[in-house]
Structures are given as structure tokens and as C-alpha cells.
Amino acid sequence: MTTEYPMPSLGAGMSQATVIEWYVTPGDVVRRGDVIGLVDTDKGAIEIEVWEDAEVLEVLAPPGTKVPVGEPLLTLRPPGEAPAGDRDEDLPAEGLPTEAPAVDGSARVEERVRASPVARRRAAELHLDLSGILGTGPGGAVTLGDVEEAVAEGTVARPLEPHLRVTPVARRVAEDLGVDPEKVRGTGPAGAVTRRDVELAAEGDWRSPRRAEEGRRAEEEREAGEQPEPDRHAAMRRAVAAAMERSKREIPHYYLATTVPVEAALQWLERTNATRPPRERILPIALHLKAIALVLKGYPELNGFWEEGVFRPAEDIHAGLAISLRTGGLVAPAIHDVDRRSLDDLTTAVRDLVQRARAGSLRASEVTDATVTVTSLGDRGVETVFGVIYPPQVAIIGVGSVVERPWAHSGMVGARRTVTLTLSADHRASDGHRGGLFLEEVAALLQTPEDL
């Protein structure tokens, strides 16, 4: 049975996206959760994942194609389900009933070029289109020899366009480093040149004066003819504008704030981090995320979606983390199952997400899955932030910067570090009283960080 893999919806308001690159080619076997391609949306370039184990049969939308949401991008079939023709060559497994031939699937499969697996791999490495190579193997299949011969004689038609085998991020980094990405050896899927490949190539040549000179020249040229990306910025601005306009038009927000002493939590963190190398340190935002998620379990009316006049609570707690981009705009990719993850794990997730958001390589599940949002304007930022809810979510929690204040406790005043926590919530789904209890519980949980 073949199935179609449609263009996913990557957020409210998105109607279409452009295929930038496929990381898979027909014949590849993919696993549930694998990233299979990159599409360009008004939220930037986003990697899309596949949600079943499958073999890729056919690419319906080649790079450069604009595809509406829901329209097919690829055809897939369950892995191991060989077409009738191939199946005959296999020995049937003993004692197992033979399945009926997949008639539906085999018709399409015939269109696929017959080739031996080694030939297929070699062609992918060389970015050659198999259909342009004359097959001399059994049944006209392309053999490894055919591929090598076609290359040697230059008879191979339609090599994949070189610009399709460099990922966008790699291309940008290459530009910055003055490296010609077309000359870099690719180690990514199907030989794609990745950012790491470019960086390695640049570092390998780092000390070569010629390369340094070329790099400088490229940089000067680039500065002279600076080409901004107005489209990208304008598109992201429009996406933020559309979501926020809808939010303020449709969602009756209410706002609450409470100031929380975080001295105990920060001292605990400082003690914990003192003996750890940077890669193992815990970030304060991990404490906040975990505390918020644990308390949210008891407040389902703050975690979910308001759609078509009804509230639908979410089963899991996926916190969107608002990340502002220095180039302008904002993304709020999700960290999945925050309530079930350790502080170390959450820190790693936050670090990875921020780095990828800056590099423009978020994944589809990250931009669509958030059930609630957490916003923090940074540890050097403002004391208080009241967020605007990202529809159709129903709450956004704000974490302000750490401020040292005089704090009265048991009749004594002392200096304490504090943070202002806020809640902006949808009054259709919840009420201020419960919202207040929620914030108080988070504040209380932050007093015993060792329990997080």
C-alpha cells in the first residue's frame, strides 16, 4: 500500500511552503521521527519529519516547488513491502503465509529505475540521476559498472543541480567563511554539504594565506554589495503580526504577576554547577520550565487549545520557549514532555533549541507541538514580562530577570534575589483565581529546587 506524505501544517495561518531540499531519495528507508527534508515557511526554514517507518517511493515535489498544506510531497510504502516483481526473486520465508502482491504499489514501482543497491548508493554519492544511465544488468538494471562508465564517458544526463546539495545553513556559513560550498566534500544525506563540512573545510584551510586572502576578498565584496534578506524578515514579521493580531482580537487575556524569592534556587544551582564543566551545567531557565510544567499538571485549563468555541486540554506538556532572534522576529519552538525530563536534560534541550533557532534549523514537530508558552526576556532583561498568548494556546508564562531586592521575612529585612513570574491566560478557558493559585504553586516549588 502506498501512502502519500503531505505538506504538514506548520502553524496557524500557514497555507503553503516551498521545498528547499530533500534529505532522502527514492529507495531510502526512513524511520519514524527521521528528518527527511527542509521546507521554507514564513517562520523560516523548517525541517520536516516522517511519522511512520517507510520506504520512500517517489518525490512528487522537487526542490523549488511551492506546495499547499495537505498536498502530497512524497509517496511512501511500508518498509520491506517489496513490489511483486522483486518479490519473486526472494525466497519465501518458511512457514509464513505469502501476502497478496501489492498491486496498488507495484504499478508505481515500475516507474522507479531498476538498479543494484551499490549502484544506487554510488549514484547518490555522485548526485547523479539514475534514470539518465543505461542499465546493462538483469532486466535492464543499472549496475555499479554502468554508473562508473557513465561518469567516465560523461554520458550521464541531468546531474542533480549543484545548488540543491548544499544545505541553506551550510551555504550561509560558507559565504561567511569565503569557502566555495560546491567544492566541499559533503557528508550529509545523499552527499549533501552540511554546515559542519563547510566549517571543517574552512578550518582545514584556515592557515593557508591564499584562503585567508580569498576569504577577506569575498567578505569585502559581500560588504560592498550587502544583500539583506528583506523577504525573510518581512515574512517572519507578517507571521508574528498575524498571530498576535488574532490573539488580541480573539483572546480575552487576563494578567497576573507575583514576585518570587529565588535565592535558595540560585544558591543550589551555583553549588551544583561549581564542580561541573560548562557542558554539564544547569541553566536557571531549566528550573523554571520544570517547576512550571510540574504545576501545570494540576491546572489542565492552562495547558491546551481553545478551538472553535471549546477548550481542548492537551495530554502532554510541551512548552514553547520564546526565542527572539537577533536578526529580528521571534520563534517559540517546543520542548517536549517538560514535566518528565531532568534538569540536565532540559538544559541540553534549551541549549540545542536556541542554537538551532539562531542557525535557522528548527524541526516541524518543534514549531507545531507547543501546548503552552514560556517567555523570558533574558537574564539581563526587564523585571517583568506579560506575554501575548500564541493562539490557539490558552496561556503564556513570563519569567523576568533576576533582581536583588530588600525582602521581608519573619519580621526581618534582608537582600534577596527575586524573579517576577507572570501569567497571561485566556479567560474563556480559566479564571484569575485558579491562575493565581498556579503562580503561587510554582513559586513554592522553586523554594525546593532539589525536588525538581
Add this chain to the structure above:
Amino acid sequence: VNSSPRDAVQAALRAAFRRIAPEVDFDGIDARQDLREQVDLDSVDLLNLLVALEEELGVEVPETDYEEISTLEGLLQYLVSHLEEET
């Protein structure tokens, strides 16, 4: 081969910035002004920067030394002196 530890640190810093903040113009940073304010590094970026430098140079900057690395020049000198300590 890099001629001096300072060059090695400079190269590592440049590579680290490219990874954690590709949109920052590294050569435009004023080495004596507050680094985080200048290029808008948040606490996550800062930790990512220190992890990248740890991987590249093997120098671990403890949180208690963050004051010393508030400028690019401060960070550079800190890394150079700790590199020399190790070798």
C-alpha cells in the same frame, strides 16, 4: 600551525561564535566593551559559547569567573592564561 596561543584562542573564539551566534559580526566586536550587551548574548548563548570553547580548547570557565570574561579581551586573556597553565 598557529604561532601563538593568542592566535589559537582567537581562531577558537571565531569558530565558536560562528556556531552559537552565526548572525554576529565577530570582527565588529569592540574587545573592551561589555561583550554580552554588545552582541546581545543571553545566558543560553553564553553557556553555549563556553561549551564550544571547552570542547575546542579544553579550558573550563567556572561560573565564579564570569566577571573576568565580561569583555572579549577579558575572555581572550583568560583563555590564553589558562591554556598556558595547562601546557
